[in-house]
Amino acid sequence: MSDPSELSEEERLAAEWAALAEEGSGGGGDGEVSTGGGSTRVLNQDEIDSLLGFDQDTGGEGDNSGIMALVNSALVNYERLPMLEVVFDRLVRMMSTSLRNFTSDNVEVSLDQISSVRFGDYLNSIPLPAMLSVFKAEEWDNFGLMVVDSALIYSIVDVLLGGRRGTAAMRIEGRPYTTIERNLVERMVHVVLSDLSAAFDPLSPVTFRFDRLETNPRFATIARPANAAVLVKLRIDMEDRGGRLELLIPYATLEPVRELLLQMFMGEKFGRDSIWENHLASELLITDVDIRAVLDEMTATLYDVLQWRVGTRIMLNNTPDGVIELRCGDVSMFEGRMGRKGGSIAVKIEKELPKQEVAR
Numbered sequence: 569m570s571d572p573s574e575l576s577e578e579e580r581l582a583a584e585w586a587a588l589a590e591e592g593s594g595g596g597g598d599g600e601v602s603t604g605g606g607s608t609r610v611l612n613q614d615e616i617d618s619l620l621g622f623d624q625d626t627g628g629e630g631d632n633s634g635i636m637a638l639v640n641s642a643l644v645n646y647e648r649l650p651m652l653e654v655v656f657d658r659l660v661r662m663m664s665t666s667l668r669n670f671t672s673d674n675v676e677v678s679l680d681q682i683s684s685v686r687f688g689d690y691l692n693s694i695p696l697p698a699m700l701s702v703f704k705a706e707e708w709d710n711f712g713l714m715v716v717d718s719a720l721i722y723s724i725v726d727v728l729l730g731g732r733r734g735t736a737a738m739r740i741e742g743r744p745y746t747t748i749e750r751n752l753v754e755r756m757v758h759v760v761l762s763d764l765s766a767a768f769d770p771l772s773p774v775t776f777r778f779d780r781l782e783t784n785p786r787f788a789t790i791a792r793p794a795n796a797a798v799l800v801k802l803r804i805d806m807e808d809r810g811g812r813l814e815l816l817i818p819y820a821t822l823e824p825v826r827e828l829l830l831q832m833f834m835g836e837k838f839g840r841d842s843i844w845e846n847h848l849a850s851e852l853l854i855t856d857v858d859i860r861a862v863l864d865e866m867t868a869t870l871y872d873v874l875q876w877r878v879g880t881r882i883m884l885n886n887t888p889d890g891v892i893e894l895r896c897g898d899v900s901m902f903e904g905r906m907g908r909k910g911g912s913i914a915v916k917i918e919k920e921l922p923k924q925e926v927a928r
Contacts (some may be wrong), residue, residue, distance in 0.1 A: 582611040649798070649822070649829035651771060653682060656800055659767040663760060663802075670759050671727045673806050680801040680812075688793025690816060691785045699745065699781055700788040701757045706775040710821035711790040714757060720804055720811025721745070721753055727806055728752050745783060754781055760813070772825045791818045798822065861906070861915050862893045891918070899923075 660677050667675040694700070694715060701714040725748070745753075761776040768774045782788040791797065800815040822829060864884040876882075886892070892915065894902040904917040 579610055586611065649826070651829040651831050652798065652822075655767050655771060655829075656682060658770075659763055660802070662763040662766060663804075666759050666763050667756075667804065670756065671724070671806065673727050676805045678803045678805070680803050681799075682801075683799050684796055685799045685816075686793065687791045687795045687797050687816070687818060690797065690799060691789070691793070694785050696785075697745070697783065699750070699753050699783060700785060701754075701781050702779040702788055702790060703757075703761055703776045704779050705821055706777055707772075708774060708821055708824045710818065711779070712776070712818070712821055713788060713790060713816040714760065715814040715816065716753055716757070717812045717814075720813060721749060723804075723806060723809035723811055724756055725749050725752050726809065750781060754778070757781070764815075768825075771828050774825075791820065795820065857896055859901075860895045862895055863906070864890075864892075893921075 656679055660679050663677045664675060667677065695717065697718050699716045699721060701716070702711055703714060704711050729752075758778055761778055765774060765776050795818055797816050797818040800817075802813045802815070804810050804813055864886040866882070866884060889905060891903050892906055893900055894904060894915065894917070900921045902917045903919045903921060904915045906913065906915050908914060
């Protein structure tokens, strides 16, 4: 029998596990061979690899190992953007109307999922054939990606070219898309981008401009493979026809409006209460303010002021027909001339003074 010091680390570990199993089960359990002297068989390398979750084909940990599960669970762990869900809910409602007008058919748009992915992983997972539309957010100076799958392409072509209802769209796989098909899909992309711009308008005005249409994912690379992006999956149904449309917007594109997207409670009008605004405006219009007519101003020393008594005359530099100033608080608003109307002193406004910046 070999010396325990000559055994490898894996063999010693396997021997200890076998001894523990023998103690727990009283010997003779599965996976061990007992001899007359009570010795236990040492596990071979394949059995050790199986226990440790080591995959010999890949030379590393197996896909089901706990370590790889822990690593993969943290691959895409990015902050949620609550307002983005409100924006895309608004997009779904707008697309349902615009695509009905575009196709003259009964179109139903539904939002399947909003998730975070790595750009490179998504690009490699796109089922081909498909059309990839690259668009640019003008005000944000960055790009996004719209993917139209094969089923939706043939459905749109069939609907726009007068296909009869109740018949499945004809699909001819293994050939490139024709110019007519590309032009029809491009028209639909323009409609969706217009609705996407309108969906973002209450949050931040932005114009999504169509850039190009690609059929090869390698030519639609708009970000580094490791960059994070928001993936929005939409389902478009036209009775018995339809398909999927997916929007991929990198987090870098949304960075200019990130603070707005992080807000949670803003509602359909994004925080504006029209009833309160109208009430506030009406109350402001009937609010009383004090207006002072300033005849003139003079500067005097504190010694002179202390010498003033009842009956002391203060000489001003203004004349009876001179210009006086009307003020609201410390803000000068108008200039005019003083006179009399009936039995009251009046001021006739002659000029509106420019607005002054309030010193902070």
